[in-house]
Amino acid sequence: MRTILPGPISCRVSKRLVLQLTRNACLLTSISETQISLFWDEKKFGFFSTPANQPDILLRLKDALDNSEPSTNGLSAQNLFRLSSLLEDAEYAKLASKTTSAFEAEILQHPFLFTSMMESIVAVRLGWRSIVVTGEGEDIESVVKHARSNIKGRQTIARLKSNGGWLQQRNPLLKELDATKARVQVCESGTCRLLENEALGTLFQ
Numbered sequence: 001m002r003t004i005l006p007g008p009i010s011c012r013v014s015k016r017l018v019l020q021l022t023r024n025a026c027l028l029t030s031i032s033e034t035q036i037s038l039f040w041d042e043k044k045f046g047f048f049s050t051p052a053n054q055p056d057i058l059l060r061l062k063d064a065l066d067n068s069e070p071s072t073n074g075l076s077a078q079n080l081f082r083l084s085s086l087l088e089d090a091e092y093a094k095l096a097s098k099t100t101s102a103f104e105a106e107i108l109q110h111p112f113l114f115t116s117m118m119e120s121i122v123a124v125r126l127g128w129r130s131i132v133v134t135g136e137g138e139d140i141e142s143v144v145k146h147a148r149s150n151i152k153g154r155q156t157i158a159r160l161k162s163n164g165g166w167l168q169q170r171n172p173l174l175k176e177l178d179a180t181k182a183r184v185q186v187c188e189s190g191t192c193r194l195l196e197n198e199a200l201g202t203l204f205q
Contacts, residue, residue, distance in 0.1 A: 025086045025158070026166045032083055035076065036095065046102035047076050064103045065113050073099055074116025081120055085128040085156050088173045088190070097124045119153045127188055131157045132174065135182030143184055 039047040041062070048060045049072060063072040080096035083089065100107075100120050107114045107121070133144055147157045160168055160179040168174045173192055185192045 025083070025170070028079065029083060029087065029170075032079060032092070040095070041102070044102055045098040046073050047099065062102070064106070064117065066116050070116035071114070073103065074114065074120070077117060077120035081123045081128045081154070082156050085130040085188070086158055086167065086171065088171045088187070093123075093128075096120055100124060123154050126154065128154045128156070129186055129188035131155065132160065132177070132185045132187055132192065133157065133183075134160045134177065134179045134185075136162070137182050140182050140184075 035047065038051045039049070041048060046062045046064070049063050050057045050060055052060070064074065065071055066074060077096045077099040080092045080099065084091075084093035084096065097120075100117055103114065103117065107117060111118070131147060133140060133147075144157065144159055158167060158171075158174075160174065160177070162180045168177065168179060173187055173190070184195045186195060187193075
C-alpha cells in the first residue's frame with residue numbers, strides 16, 4: 001500500500017467532518033486507503049462488502065446494485081475519482097476505473113440498476129476536474145459558497161487557506177502555488193488554468 005502521510009505531515013481531523021468528508025481531503029485519503037487494504041479485490045477488481053479475515057463469512061460478495069441507498073462500489077468509484085482529482089494522483093483514478101470495469105457486463109444489461117456508477121463511467125472517458133480557490137475576500141468566499149451549493153458531477157472544490165496545509169503538500173500541482181493570493185483555478189488532466197473574473201460566471205453552469 002502506498003505511503004500517504006510522509007514525513008511530518010499530520011492528518012488533523014475536524015469534529016464536524018462527518019457531514020462531508022470531501023471537505024477534509026486528508027481524512028478521506030486515510031479512510032479510502034483503509035478501505036482499499038481491507039476490501040479491494042486484486043484479481044477481479046471492485047470492493048468486497050466484508051474483509052478477507054472475517055471468520056463467519058463463507059462467500060465474499062460485492063455490492064454494486066443501487067436500492068434505497070447508492071451502492072458501496074458506486075460511491076467508492078466516485079470517491080476514488082474525487083481523490084485522484086484533489087491529490088493529482090493517477091493511481092486512485094486507475095482504481096476507480098477498475099471498479100467500474102468489474103461490473104461492466106451487468107451494467108450493459110441493466111444500466112438502470114447502477115445509477116451511482118454512471119458518473120464514474122463518464123469520468124473514465126472525460127476525467128474529473130478540481131476547482132482550486134485561494135486567498136481571502138468577499139469574492140473568494142462567494143465562489144466557495146456558490147460551488148458548495150451548486151454541486152456538479154465530475155467536479156471537486158479545493159479551498160486552500162493561507163498556509164496551504166496538508167492538501168498543498170500532497171498535491172504536486174499545488175506545491176508551488178501562493179495560497180495567499182485571491183484566485184480561482186481549474187485543474188484537470190495534469191494542468192491548472194487561472195480563471196479571470198468574466199469566466200467565473202460560467203464556472204458552475
